[in-house]
Amino acid sequence: MTQQTPSEPLLQVAPSPHLHASHLSTQRVMLDVLIALIPVCAVSCWVFRWYALKQLVLCELTALLTETLCAALRRRKSPVWDLSASVTAVLLALSLPWNAPAYIAIIATVVAIGLGKAAFGGLGFNLFNPAMVGRAFVMLSFAREMGASGYVAQVPGLDVISQATPLTAAKQYVAALASGATVADSVQTAFQNIPPLSDLFLGIANGSLGETSVGAICLGGLYLCIRKTIAREIPVCMLLTAAAMLGLMQLLGFTDDGFGALHHLGSGALFLGAFFIATDPVTSPLTRRGRCIFAAGLGALICLFRALSSYPEGVMFAVLFMNAMVPLINRYTIRKPIGGPVPGSAASPKA
Amino acid sequence: MQEPTAGERFLNGLLPENPTYRQMLGLCATLAVTNGVKPAFTMACSTGFVLICANAMISLMRKHLQPHLRILIFTLTIATFVTVVDRLLQAFFYPMSQQLGPYVPLIIVNCIIISRCEVCASKQSLPIAIADAVGQTLGFLIGLVSLASLRELLGNGTWCEFEILPQSWPRWRILMLPPGAFITFGLTLGFIEWFVHRKQRA
Numbered sequence: 001m002t003q004q005t006p007s008e009p010l011l012q013v014a015p016s017p018h019l020h021a022s023h024l025s026t027q028r029v030m031l032d033v034l035i036a037l038i039p040v041c042a043v044s045c046w047v048f049r050w051y052a053l054k055q056l057v058l059c060e061l062t063a064l065l066t067e068t069l070c071a072a073l074r075r076r077k078s079p080v081w082d083l084s085a086s087v088t089a090v091l092l093a094l095s096l097p098w099n100a101p102a103y104i105a106i107i108a109t110v111v112a113i114g115l116g117k118a119a120f121g122g123l124g125f126n127l128f129n130p131a132m133v134g135r136a137f138v139m140l141s142f143a144r145e146m147g148a149s150g151y152v153a154q155v156p157g158l159d160v161i162s163q164a165t166p167l168t169a170a171k172q173y174v175a176a177l178a179s180g181a182t183v184a185d186s187v188q189t190a191f192q193n194i195p196p197l198s199d200l201f202l203g204i205a206n207g208s209l210g211e212t213s214v215g216a217i218c219l220g221g222l223y224l225c226i227r228k229t230i231a232r233e234i235p236v237c238m239l240l241t242a243a244a245m246l247g248l249m250q251l252l253g254f255t256d257d258g259f260g261a262l263h264h265l266g267s268g269a270l271f272l273g274a275f276f277i278a279t280d281p282v283t284s285p286l287t288r289r290g291r292c293i294f295a296a297g298l299g300a301l302i303c304l305f306r307a308l309s310s311y312p313e314g315v316m317f318a319v320l321f322m323n324a325m326v327p328l329i330n331r332y333t334i335r336k337p338i339g340g341p342v343p344g345s346a347a348s349p350k351a
Numbered sequence: 352m353q354e355p356t357a358g359e360r361f362l363n364g365l366l367p368e369n370p371t372y373r374q375m376l377g378l379c380a381t382l383a384v385t386n387g388v389k390p391a392f393t394m395a396c397s398t399g400f401v402l403i404c405a406n407a408m409i410s411l412m413r414k415h416l417q418p419h420l421r422i423l424i425f426t427l428t429i430a431t432f433v434t435v436v437d438r439l440l441q442a443f444f445y446p447m448s449q450q451l452g453p454y455v456p457l458i459i460v461n462c463i464i465i466s467r468c469e470v471c472a473s474k475q476s477l478p479i480a481i482a483d484a485v486g487q488t489l490g491f492l493i494g495l496v497s498l499a500s501l502r503e504l505l506g507n508g509t510w511c512e513f514e515i516l517p518q519s520w521p522r523w524r525i526l527m528l529p530p531g532a533f534i535t536f537g538l539t540l541g542f543i544e545w546f547v548h549r550k551q552r553a
Contacts, residue, residue, distance in 0.1 A: 103521055115534065119541075140525040 026123070030083035032229040033276065036220035037090050040272070043203040043213040044094065047160055051098040052209045055105050056090060062109035063089035070118035084123050088112055091131040091276060094210025095269065095316070096138075097150045098161060104142055108134040128323045129283045132316050139316065148312065151206050164190045165206045166267035167312040170259040177256065194259060200266035211269040221275030230279035233288055234295040238274040239265075241299030254307045270302060273315040283323045290326075290333035298322050357482035360471065364486025371494025372543050376462040380454050381495060382532040388511045391499035392492070393447050397440065397455060399488030401432040402464045403481060409472040410480035416473055425468045426459065433458045463487060502526045502535050 044052040067085040068078040079085075092112050096105060112134025120126040139146045148168040153161055163169070169190040176183040195205045203213025210217075224230045246261035255264060264270075269277075278284060278298055285294050298318050305314020355363065370376050377398070384394045405428050409416075416424060437455045440448040448455065458464070467487055472480040503509055506526035508516035525531045 101521075107523075119537075137525055140528060140530070141523045142521060143524065 026082045026084060029229055029281070030087050032224060032227050033087050034083060034090065036223045036229075037087075037094070037210075037276070039216040039219045040094060040210045040213065040276075041090065043216040044209045047203050047212060048098040048209055049158060052093075054102075055093040055096050055098070055100065055209060058102055058105040059089040059093035059096075059109045060086060062106050063092075063113050066110050066113040067118075070114055079123065082123065085113055085117075088117070088130045088134075091210075092134050094272065095131065095135050095208050095277075097146060098209055099150055099153055100138075100145055104138050104145055107141075108138040110134075111137040124282055126282055127326075129277060129280050129319055132277065132319045132323075135316050136320060160204060161206050163193050163206055165312065166194045166200070166259070166263065167207075167306065169194055170256065170263070170267075171306075171312040173259070174254075174256050191256075191258065194263070197262060197266055200263070205267065207267070208269060211272045214266050214271050217271040217275055221271070224275065224279070230275070231281075231284065231288070231291050233291050234279045234284060235274040237292045237295035238278060238299040239270070241296040242270055242274075242303055245300055245303035249303060249307055264303075264306065268306070268313045269315040273298070273302070273319060277315065277319055278322075283326060285326050285329045285333065287330070287333045287335055290329045293329055293333070294322055294326065297325065357479045360479060360483040361486035364483065364488070364490040365493065366490070368487075369490040369494055370463045370487055371491060371498070372540060374463070374466075375540075376466060377491065378536075380457065380461060381498065382529070382536060383454050384451060385495055385499040385502055385532060385535075386506070386527045387503050388496060388499045390447065390450055391495040393440070393444065394451060394454065395488070395492040395495045397436045398458050398461060398463070398491060399484075400436055401429060401458055401461075402467060402488050402491075403484040404432045405429045405464055406467055406472040406480045406484035407477060409468045410475060410477045413473050413475075421469075421473060422465070425465055425473075429464050429468075430459050463491060498532075498535055498539060501539070502531055506531060 041052070041056060045056075063085045064080050067080050071078045089109055089112075092108055093105065096108065112130040115137070116128060116130030116133030117123060117126045144150065148164060151161065151165050151168070152163065155161060164172070169187070172187045173183065173191040176187050199205055201213070201215045203216060205212045221230075221235060225232050225235075243261065243265060246255070246264045249255050250257070250261045255261070274295075278295060285291050301318035301321060302314045305311060305317060309317075311317070364370070366373075368374060371378075371381055380394055380398070384390045405425070408428050409425060412424075433456060436458070437448075440451070440455060467484060471483045475483070500510060503511075504515060505523045508514065508518075508520055508522055523531075526535060
């Protein structure tokens with residue numbers, strides 16, 4: 001038997017119809033995602049100035065280097081031209097705080113590409129979303145730089161970053177109210193200074209680099225939906241579940257009325273996660289029903305994490321958790337062939 | 352195939368059949384206690400004591416073992432020595448005993464010990480059984496301390512609670528946490544596999 005490298009299959013398999021399947025190459029899909037990310041990056045660079053640019057460039061360079069190095073270790077040609085490493089790098093950079101030191105961006109990217117993807121055998125074999133693996137690694141390692149205080153600083157000319165992120169401010173305020181003690185002045189001020197919904201839509205708010213502007217994210221997301229690059233049911237299911245949960249939580253009094261369901265929807269990485277992170281084709285289920293379950297689980301988990309965990313935001317952990325569920329979901333949502341399973345076969349319910 | 356001599360059994364335990372990296376036994380304890388060099392060292396010594404004593408004891412009574420009762424006898428013998436170690440640690444190293452928690456009593460179910468009893472001690476004479484146990488003990492010590500050194504140095508900047516890296520060096524806290532155990536072990540294992548394969552090919 002001849003030795004075959006797994007990365008170069010004999011048969012190129014693409015879904016039918018095959019006449020115009022050229023747009024379904026990995027490279028084209030990844031290019032679409034990169035194009036869709038342009039508005040998000042632009043807003044990010046407008047709001048956070050060169051801090052955003054710095055993180056983007058750092059992550060991108062590190063990703064390309066790591067990808068090439070990992071391929072060289074396995075004596076393969078560098079797969080940087082499939083652009084998947086670039087997408088991972090941009091998503092990772094957009095999920096970092098603007099103030100994260102350079103070593104955090106570099107470590108996160110090396111872990112994302114090296115541990116999150118290459119260690120599993122490269123693109124298509126990874127269980128978990130690489131960008132989120134990288135972020136989780138630095139989040140757990142460098143809690144101070146990545147936590148709430150990592151977002152706040154006084155820089156002249158950049159007013160946005162002098163306030164806590166909306167979710168952190170809300171979390172601290174609700175926690176202070178719940179504990180029964182008097183609310184500290186700083187917490188009170190931060191809560192009152194939470195930007196209005198219009199600012200959250202435009203992106204004039206503190207937060208991770210790419211998560212602030214709902215408008216820009218929706219613009220990119222719509223492009224992806226129209227191009228059919230991503231499975232539309234994922235953002236739809238995820239946002240609907242999250243909206244329902246958040247509405248319920250507001251009714252039940254888990255959130256403060258000053259920071260209700262709409263504010264919760266507009267802040268944090270919910271939209272970025274829904275359009276760009278959860279839709280990673282490798283780490284989401286194969287069937288439509290499976291993707292709906294996956295997305296609904298994500299939306300529900302994010303709300304639970306926001307309300308009940310000690311972290312203000314839960315997109316990262318929710319994505320990693322649901323990624324782990326994907327093989328199970330795939331197993332339970334196998335489509336039955338038309339006409340039902342063949343009688344007497346192993347797939348038939350009554351053997 | 353010729354039976355290995357006592358010396359060969361001893362050397363086998365160190366690297367070629369290293370319990371952690373080659374046999375991959377006793378991983379529960381390995382992953383749990385390697386967040387510091389001190390607990391790792393204590394764990395390896397405790398396990399080593401039980402392993403050597405149990406191997407010696409089993410080897411002495413190997414003529415009287417009934418095949419269908421042997422596992423029971425192994426477990427009873429091991430449990431006896433584990434109780435001794437547990438009490439010793441509680442008496443003289445109370446903080447360490449608290450830190451290791453349930454993992455000292457869990458030495459009873461450590462697969463390294465029962466596998467050595469089954470593979471070697473129940474069939475070989477006393478000197479061979481002891482040489483085998485000492486080799487495996489040192490192999491386990493190498494495995495645990497190497498993992499713990501990596502995790503403690505990168506995760507906390509210290510080695511054996513002795514400050515090595517400057518304060519300005521960022522601490523990779525995740526390596527001190529449970530996920531760090533899996534990440535470090537996986538990467539080290541991968542590196543060693545790669546090294547062994549390269550040597551075999553050459």
